[in-house]
Amino acid sequence: MTNAVTTDEMFVHPALFYRGEQEFLAGTVPFVLAGLAAAEPVAVATPPEHLQLIRHHLADRADEVHFVDMTRAGRNPGWIIPGVLRRFADAHDAGRVRIIGEPVWAGRSHLEYPACAQHEALINAAFVEREVTILCPYDTDGLDPRVLDDALATHPLVIDGAGETASAAYSPELVVARYNEVLPVPPDAETYHFESSSQLAGAREFAVRYGGRTGLDGRLLNDLALAVAELTTNSVIHGAGSGTLRIWTEGERIVCEVHDAGRLVDPLAGRRPQVPSEPGGRGLLLVNHIADLVRVHTGETGTTIRFYLGS
Amino acid sequence: MDVSVEAGDSVASWCGGIRLEVYPLMGRPGVRAIGEIGLDTRTAWREALARLVRSSADRLHVDLSRVTFIDVAGVTDLAVAAQSLSGGRRIVVHRPPPQLARVLAVCWPELGGIEVTP
Numbered sequence: 001m002t003n004a005v006t007t008d009e010m011f012v013h014p015a016l017f018y019r020g021e022q023e024f025l026a027g028t029v030p031f032v033l034a035g036l037a038a039a040e041p042v043a044v045a046t047p048p049e050h051l052q053l054i055r056h057h058l059a060d061r062a063d064e065v066h067f068v069d070m071t072r073a074g075r076n077p078g079w080i081i082p083g084v085l086r087r088f089a090d091a092h093d094a095g096r097v098r099i100i101g102e103p104v105w106a107g108r109s110h111l112e113y114p115a116c117a118q119h120e121a122l123i124n125a126a127f128v129e130r131e132v133t134i135l136c137p138y139d140t141d142g143l144d145p146r147v148l149d150d151a152l153a154t155h156p157l158v159i160d161g162a163g164e165t166a167s168a169a170y171s172p173e174l175v176v177a178r179y180n181e182v183l184p185v186p187p188d189a190e191t192y193h194f195e196s197s198s199q200l201a202g203a204r205e206f207a208v209r210y211g212g213r214t215g216l217d218g219r220l221l222n223d224l225a226l227a228v229a230e231l232t233t234n235s236v237i238h239g240a241g242s243g244t245l246r247i248w249t250e251g252e253r254i255v256c257e258v259h260d261a262g263r264l265v266d267p268l269a270g271r272r273p274q275v276p277s278e279p280g281g282r283g284l285l286l287v288n289h290i291a292d293l294v295r296v297h298t299g300e301t302g303t304t305i306r307f308y309l310g311s
Numbered sequence: 312m313d314v315s316v317e318a319g320d321s322v323a324s325w326c327g328g329i330r331l332e333v334y335p336l337m338g339r340p341g342v343r344a345i346g347e348i349g350l351d352t353r354t355a356w357r358e359a360l361a362r363l364v365r366s367s368a369d370r371l372h373v374d375l376s377r378v379t380f381i382d383v384a385g386v387t388d389l390a391v392a393a394q395s396l397s398g399g400r401r402i403v404v405h406r407p408p409p410q411l412a413r414v415l416a417v418c419w420p421e422l423g424g425i426e427v428t429p
Contacts, residue, residue: 197350201329204380222409229382233350274418282383282418289417 035098114179121172230283341372348385
């Protein structure tokens with residue numbers, strides 16, 4: 001397996017297709033060591049088993065690497081760009097930065113996966129002209145063939161047992177569109193329509209009362225109030241002045257969504273880290289941070305932003 | 312409402328039941344807000360903060376003990392006001408609603424110029 005990831009371009013985003021532990025290590029450890037040898041800041045964001053593996057094989061060089069548990073920091077794929085990747089890259093903005101980012105693993109649910117695929121696609125837009133290399137490992141034994149097909153569309157480069165090749169199927173916009181799925185609403189969802197800014201407090205209180213009835217604790221109730229306030233306020237400002245809040249329970253989680261007649265035209269909305277000097281634009285970012293998962297559907301019929309909060 | 316306006320300028324803003332009143336504090340430089348800080352009360356909140364940072368005092372007090380909710384933009388206004396202070400001047404926020412600490416931690420983790428007392 002080759003480990004020579006091309007670096008004559010600014011942003012480099014290869015998928016690493018690996019089979020088994022040995023191929024995983026052969027594709028990741030030399031990548032990390034090459035970064036350290038070039039004095040590049042290196043971060044590894046993967047599930048904990050892979051963090052341990054890489055840490056073990058780096059031995060005494062492990063202390064030079066920043067490790068992130070992707071199953072925690074990246075549980076919501078919408079938070080990975082601002083909260084994991086750009087957080088590290090922006091903190092080291094002199095020279096090239098090297099990151100291993102594994103956002104898709106075999107345990108990702110069917111609810112999470114569409115957000116994972118869109119996240120992988122949007123990385124390319126988020127790092128245009130940035131001197132950053134992000135290597136994304138994909139487990140070819142454990143993942144669905146459809147997931148591997150999507151990875152060919154979201155990564156300009158693919159590394160596998162045969163070496164490094166440009167992906168002929170590279171087409172990230174197609175993946176963003178493919179997973180822009182209609183989000184079905186269960187029949188037991190409770191609904192609140194708001195017609196103007198004067199009903200924003202009512203919408204928030206409606207959601208908080210629901211959350212309280214289902215036993216959400218103080219912190220999660222507070223997060224629910226904040227997220228609902230941001231999404232409903234966005235609807236009033238950007239979404240034709242009105243919208244619909246829906247809330248229900250799935251297993252242990254509260255699910256809440258806000259639908260309005262507007263269209264979300266910026267696919268990176270909520271994924272750019274905040275710029276201290278710039279007012280505005282933090283609402284969706286905050287929702288991405290506090291939620292376990294955010295799903296979005298936008299199109300001719302309007303925009304729905306749905307978030308899941310753990311209990 | 313059982314609030315008396317003591318001195319100086321006060322601002323009040325309400326719309327469809329969402330309301331914010333801002334009064335100068337007695338005895339120290341600062342303001343006390345009552346109500347909710349959100350889309351309908353943003354103008355009043357911004358005006359109050361703009362007036363506050365014009366004061367030359369080292370510590371500018373903002374009492375939020377009677378504010379029931381503040382949204383991300385409201386916290387952002389406060390953070391922007393704090394950033395505009397120079398020479399070691401600070402905004403001291405008293406008893407804010409729980410959203411404030413959450414938003415500051417996520418959106419402004421390294422913000423100076425602001426201190427929060429529970």
